[in-house]
Amino acid sequence: MQLTWDPPVADGQYVAESAWERAVLDECPFHAGGGCGATGHGSYARVHPAGARVARFWCPVERASISLLPAFLAARLPGTLDELEAVLDVVEQAASVVEAAEVARPADDAHAVTSISAMRWVRRRLGPLRAALLALVTLLPALAGCRPTLGALRARLGVTRVLVTLRSLAKEHLHSLSPPLGLRARAAR
Ligand SMILES: [Zn+2]
Known part of the structure; x- marks a missing residue:
């Protein structure tokens, strides 16, 4: 089970201040009334941003771990929501997805070495993101x-950072929205 969490530091200080060490689970998501003994269960590393960790808790009654994803990080993708937003911005303004892929693709992504794989890189990230935006306007x-679109949402919300704003506005919907914006779990098999 993943929940989002607003760290008590600026996003850019999350790693430097090891903010995950101060994460507090306000309430067990399985047992809102408490009493289940949910307790700290260490943390796990994120590949990116380098050095970032995510606090984890354990509910002994549900026998499940609960991780507190800082609200500015993408779910199940490396990187931050702001970074994804920058890519989506380029795509919205680009004449074609291919052109966008060549502009937006990080040079250090070893998997995105051709236009085709770069295009896939962009689509893989942006398809679920666009689906989430479409769901949220409803x-x-x-x-x-x-x-x-980011442009329309910025104007409506009066903000520059659309994705982090939507994370907080849509808190009760996050578990029904796909990652990287939402927290929907993979379908059970
Ligand atoms: Zn519990």
Whole structure:
């Protein structure tokens, strides 16, 4: 089970201040009334940003771990929501996805060495992200009638960082939205 968490430090200080060490689980997501004895269970490393860790807790009754993903990080993808937003911005402004892939693709992504793989790189990240934006303009009354683009959402919300804003506005919907914005778990088999 993954939950989002607002660290008590600026996003850029999360790693430097080891903010995950101070994470507190306000309430067990399985036992809202408490009493289950959910307790700290260490942390796990994220590949990117380098040095970042995610706090983890353990509920002994549910026999499940609970991780507190800092709200500015993408779910199940490396990197931050701001980084993904920058890529989506380029795509929205680019004439074609291929052109966007060549502009937005990080030079150090060894897997994205050709235009085709770069295009796949962009699509893999942005397909679920666009689906989440489309779902949110339907789910959130504040976004009713808004087009599901960053430009339109920025204007409607009056913010520059759309994805981190939506993470916080859509807290109760995150488990029904796909990663990297939402926290929906993989389908059970
Ligand atoms: Zn519990």
